[in-house]
Amino acid sequence: MNFPFLLNSSLWPLALIQAVALLAVAPLFAGFSRVMRARMHNRRGPGVLQEYRDIAKLLKRQSVAPAASGPAFRSMPYLLTGGLLVIATALPVVTLASPMGAAGDLITVIYLFAVVRFVFAIAGLDTGSTFTGLGASREAVLGVLVEPILLLGLWVAALVAGSTSLGAISARVLHWPVSSSLTLILAGLACAFATYIEMGKLPFDMAEAEQELQEGPLTEYSGAALGVLKIGISLKQLVVLQLFLGLFFPFGMAEHITPLALLIAGVLSLVKLLIAVFLVALVENSVARLRFLKTSRTTWAGFGLAFLALVSWLVAG
Amino acid sequence: MMALFALEPASLLALALLIWLVSGVAGGVFSAAARLSGLISGLGGMVASAAVIVAAFEIVHRGGAVQAVALPVLPFTAEFSPLNGVLLLAMSVTALFCSLYACAWLAGTTSRKRSRTGLLCHLLMAALTAAAVANNAIELLVMMELAALCAYFLIVQTDDVKSRRAGLNQFLSGRLGTVCLILAFTVLHHVSGSLDFDVLRHTAFPAGAKSLAFLLALAGFGLYAGIIPLHAWVPQSHSSAPAHAAALFSSVLMKIGIIGIVKVGLDLLGAPPLWWGLMVLLLAILTAFIGGLYALMEHDIRRLLAYHTLENVGIILLGVGGAMTGVALNLPELAALALLAGLFHLFNHGLFKTALFLGAGEIEMQTGIKDMEKLGGIARLMPWTAVAMLVALMSMAALPPLNGFASEWLLYQSLFQLSAAPLFIARLLGPLLAVGLALTGALALMCVAKVFGVTFLGAPRSKAAEEATPAPLAMTLSSVLLAMLCIVFGVASSWIIPHFAAVAASVLNAPVLQAAQHGAVFSATSAVSAPMVALLLLGMPLLPWIIAAVLRGARLPNRLRGEAWACGYGHSADMVVTATGFTQPLRVMFGPLYRLRQHVMPAKLVSTLHQGWLGAFCRRLAFIELAVLLVVAFA
Numbered sequence: 001m002n003f004p005f006l007l008n009s010s011l012w013p014l015a016l017i018q019a020v021a022l023l024a025v026a027p028l029f030a031g032f033s034r035v036m037r038a039r040m041h042n043r044r045g046p047g048v049l050q051e052y053r054d055i056a057k058l059l060k061r062q063s064v065a066p067a068a069s070g071p072a073f074r075s076m077p078y079l080l081t082g083g084l085l086v087i088a089t090a091l092p093v094v095t096l097a098s099p100m101g102a103a104g105d106l107i108t109v110i111y112l113f114a115v116v117r118f119v120f121a122i123a124g125l126d127t128g129s130t131f132t133g134l135g136a137s138r139e140a141v142l143g144v145l146v147e148p149i150l151l152l153g154l155w156v157a158a159l160v161a162g163s164t165s166l167g168a169i170s171a172r173v174l175h176w177p178v179s180s181s182l183t184l185i186l187a188g189l190a191c192a193f194a195t196y197i198e199m200g201k202l203p204f205d206m207a208e209a210e211q212e213l214q215e216g217p218l219t220e221y222s223g224a225a226l227g228v229l230k231i232g233i234s235l236k237q238l239v240v241l242q243l244f245l246g247l248f249f250p251f252g253m254a255e256h257i258t259p260l261a262l263l264i265a266g267v268l269s270l271v272k273l274l275i276a277v278f279l280v281a282l283v284e285n286s287v288a289r290l291r292f293l294k295t296s297r298t299t300w301a302g303f304g305l306a307f308l309a310l311v312s313w314l315v316a317g
Numbered sequence: 318m319m320a321l322f323a324l325e326p327a328s329l330l331a332l333a334l335l336i337w338l339v340s341g342v343a344g345g346v347f348s349a350a351a352r353l354s355g356l357i358s359g360l361g362g363m364v365a366s367a368a369v370i371v372a373a374f375e376i377v378h379r380g381g382a383v384q385a386v387a388l389p390v391l392p393f394t395a396e397f398s399p400l401n402g403v404l405l406l407a408m409s410v411t412a413l414f415c416s417l418y419a420c421a422w423l424a425g426t427t428s429r430k431r432s433r434t435g436l437l438c439h440l441l442m443a444a445l446t447a448a449a450v451a452n453n454a455i456e457l458l459v460m461m462e463l464a465a466l467c468a469y470f471l472i473v474q475t476d477d478v479k480s481r482r483a484g485l486n487q488f489l490s491g492r493l494g495t496v497c498l499i500l501a502f503t504v505l506h507h508v509s510g511s512l513d514f515d516v517l518r519h520t521a522f523p524a525g526a527k528s529l530a531f532l533l534a535l536a537g538f539g540l541y542a543g544i545i546p547l548h549a550w551v552p553q554s555h556s557s558a559p560a561h562a563a564a565l566f567s568s569v570l571m572k573i574g575i576i577g578i579v580k581v582g583l584d585l586l587g588a589p590p591l592w593w594g595l596m597v598l599l600l601a602i603l604t605a606f607i608g609g610l611y612a613l614m615e616h617d618i619r620r621l622l623a624y625h626t627l628e629n630v631g632i633i634l635l636g637v638g639g640a641m642t643g644v645a646l647n648l649p650e651l652a653a654l655a656l657l658a659g660l661f662h663l664f665n666h667g668l669f670k671t672a673l674f675l676g677a678g679e680i681e682m683q684t685g686i687k688d689m690e691k692l693g694g695i696a697r698l699m700p701w702t703a704v705a706m707l708v709a710l711m712s713m714a715a716l717p718p719l720n721g722f723a724s725e726w727l728l729y730q731s732l733f734q735l736s737a738a739p740l741f742i743a744r745l746l747g748p749l750l751a752v753g754l755a756l757t758g759a760l761a762l763m764c765v766a767k768v769f770g771v772t773f774l775g776a777p778r779s780k781a782a783e784e785a786t787p788a789p790l791a792m793t794l795s796s797v798l799l800a801m802l803c804i805v806f807g808v809a810s811s812w813i814i815p816h817f818a819a820v821a822a823s824v825l826n827a828p829v830l831q832a833a834q835h836g837a838v839f840s841a842t843s844a845v846s847a848p849m850v851a852l853l854l855l856g857m858p859l860l861p862w863i864i865a866a867v868l869r870g871a872r873l874p875n876r877l878r879g880e881a882w883a884c885g886y887g888h889s890a891d892m893v894v895t896a897t898g899f900t901q902p903l904r905v906m907f908g909p910l911y912r913l914r915q916h917v918m919p920a921k922l923v924s925t926l927h928q929g930w931l932g933a934f935c936r937r938l939a940f941i942e943l944a945v946l947l948v949v950a951f952a
Binding site: 019108147227228 | 694696697711714715716717722725726729730733736737741744745748749751752755756758759760762763765766767769770771774775776837842843844845846849850853854856857858859860861862864865868869873874875876877878879880881882883888890892893894898899900901902903905906
């Protein structure tokens with residue numbers, strides 16, 4: 001097999017552009033989500049651009065941190081956002097192939113998410129605060145619960161595609177193989193479940209649980225650091241969502257690079273993200289948070305879906 | 318004697334063995350002079366290890382078929398093959414840095430400990446080096462037995478209840494392992510009439526004898542490698558022995574067990590039937606998962622690391638089992654990729670685990686504490702140790718672009734090929750094993766976050782932790798250099814993997830698998846470029862930093878002040894989340910699996926076993942056996 005996509009010289013500028021673009025629109029989607037919530041509460045709420053205003057204000061403020069905190073705490077917002085940007089370069093967003101083939105592999109992406117989780121968790125332990133420590137612990141536990149669902153779902157999709165590279169899976173789903181319909185649908189549902197948990201929304205907003213943990217690992221952040229962290233967390237939601245959409249809803253993405261195809265794909269990807277965020281907001285505002293120690297019972301459902309996908313693949317293949 | 322000065326692998330090995338023995342004894346003789354004795358032992362160990370590294374490079378580089386070579390001066394015939402070469406390399410790189418660490422450690426301990434530890438460690442390394450290149454079963458068994466006894470005496474050296482128990486466990490399981498191996502080779506001898514590996518390799522065994530011998534050998538080598546449920550001796554023994562000896566157990570002694578399984582399963586007995594491969598795969602995932610799970614609940618850093626060694630033994634065996642399955646299913650590409658992944662991970666594990674044990678040893682030496690609950694805030698006091706441990710921990714959790722990721726990525730790819738194999742059982746097991754590995758990875762991630770967060774970050778939790786000072790240069794250097802190697806073997810993995818691929822091909826008698834090109838590592842189904850990922854991971858955090866820096870302008874600088882927020886109450890040190898608190902949710906969620914330990918090993922049985930007389934009896938037995946074996950080895 002040949003790997004022309006690995007260091008694809010024509011696509012790497014696109015990789016950087018899409019990472020920066022996702023970073024730029026991340027607060028917009030967070031704002032949209034806020035507006036949705038206000039509407040569902042029958043409130044007017046602030047406008048869509050409020051997140052930008054918040055972040056701009058925070059970025060101009062001084063950061064104050066507890067005396068016990070060190071470099072791990074201070075560098076986390078940048079490392080978190082940077083790690084997510086690396087993933088963002090590798091996602092299929094407007095092109096079917098991953099623009100950064102060097103990292104556009106299933107296993108690599110899952111372990112890059114692990115890097116992000118690791119810096120998030122150790123920053124939580126670096127302050128000596130109870131809330132940040134518990135938030136870090138919950139973040140790590142949620143990782144243990146989600147990882148099997150996400151991996152099995154994506155693995156089955158990769159088996160249908162015959163490759164673990166993201167581009168190959170997208171391309172296979174685009175040319176939908178009818179005989180594997182059930183398998184792909186079940187795998188997609190399992191991944192949707194895992195994606196939803198990874199987005200940290202209710203009923204799974206464990207690490208940052210607003211009422212009981214006061215935003216968990218974010219508790220001690222303030223000023224510019226908090227501003228960067230806010231961008232980073234909304235970027236995380238967008239990246240996780242785009243990973244799912246890029247793999248399971250590749251419709252309209254550019255197979256051949258022409259300006260028109262890229263334009264259509266760009267607009268379509270925004271529309272897809274908007275619809276997804278809308279659906280997520282609907283779910284988020286109609287449920288109550290789970291009790292943390294009982295979460296594992298709920299996540300079994302997701303794993304069950306992924307396992308059914310595997311069974312259907314075994315039967316079909 | 319002149320032959321020693323020719324730089325042939327054989328003479329280098331003989332030289333190394335002699336240096337180990339001589340410098341070990343000399344270090345003991347001068348044990349009254351602390352610095353001198355430490356220097357003799359440490360430098361001797363380093364020179365010997367360096368000699369073995371050079372020899373191992375030549376053996377791997379030479380490649381090709383297995384050769385029997387008589388060592389000069391010593392009455393020992395060695396077998397040189399690329400597989401032995403890789404094992405020698407993995408062992409001696411570890412030993413090199415352990416010796417560097419020992420230079421400083423030996424100088425700082427009591428004279429009695431100095432003479433014993435120095436000699437025993439050197440004897441252990443010499444015996445294991447000889448075992449790695451043994452060309453018949455008797456040599457292999459005598460040397461492994463010798464090494465296991467050295468390990469026993471290293472464990473019982475700290476004379477407390479825990480160490481005595483650990484020593485007894487190790488002694489009993491070691492002897493049981495030897496008995497299994499003797500039986501295994503008796504079966505083979507019965508059929509072939511010989512114990513030479515070369516004869517065994519060319520004998521066609523009947524299926525029954527073959528399987529019986531394999532099962533016995535798997536149990537025997539499994540006891541050395543610590544496959545769960547044969548791991549009873551592992552955790553506490555790593556905590557009782559001195560840190561560099563624990564590193565040697567983990568990256569050298571247990572590796573002999575794994576290579577033994579590779580040798581018996583893939584090399585000596587001919588093509589393995591499918592069920593061998595599947596059995597090894599299942600044992601491997603069990604070992605990896607349970608090892609990772611139990612590591613989470615440990616507070617003693619070294620016991621925790623020992624459980625992680627079990628986890629990694631499982632991961633390596635996933636590669637070995639995958640290779641056996643690949644051979645059985647006649648899928649050469651799967652076999653080559655899986656064995657490549659297993660061998661590469663074996664090597665990588667030696668690097669990061671040794672760095673971790675040595676780092677833990679530094680902390681213990683500077684604070685006198687093994688329990689991480691009482692540490693905290695060490696990163697500011699021992700910055701270099703902290704950085705080295707951080708890199709090694711991240712590498713243990715397989716985070717890109719470090720070396721643990723490079724080998725696990727290959728392993729995932731081989732599991733993917735297993736999932737796509739035509740046989741139903743392989744198609745079922747492949748995805749489930751991958752899920753098991755991912756789950757283990759997530760547990761490992763949580764565990765390393767715990768170790769680093771609780772030990773190195775936050776505020777100190779005890780007086781001793783507050784007063785820690787950086788460790789002596791030689792010690793710090795040993796773990797820092799290993800951490801650097803972890804980075805090199807991860808980022809430059811695409812240039813290193815072809816060498817391991819050649820070794821895997823020589824074991825399997827197959828064409829060399831092309832798995833790396835132009836800075837990228839690939840399998841038939843995907844690819845990753847570690848240098849590129851490293852570059853992105855270094856570059857991308859700059860973007861948010863620049864945004865923040867541009868918008869900030871001339872505002873007030875960042876400020877560190879006061880205590881953490883505690884809902885308006887005064888903050889006190891005992892509010893801080895401990896290692897126990899951090900992992901509490903998993904203790905609840907995986908409760909049944911944690912209770913398993915009590916059900917499987919009833920406390921009553923254990924306490925009967927550990928009544929005084931048995932321990933004392935075994936100690937005498939060990940003395941006698943060690944003396945007899947030394948005489949046998951030199952005769």
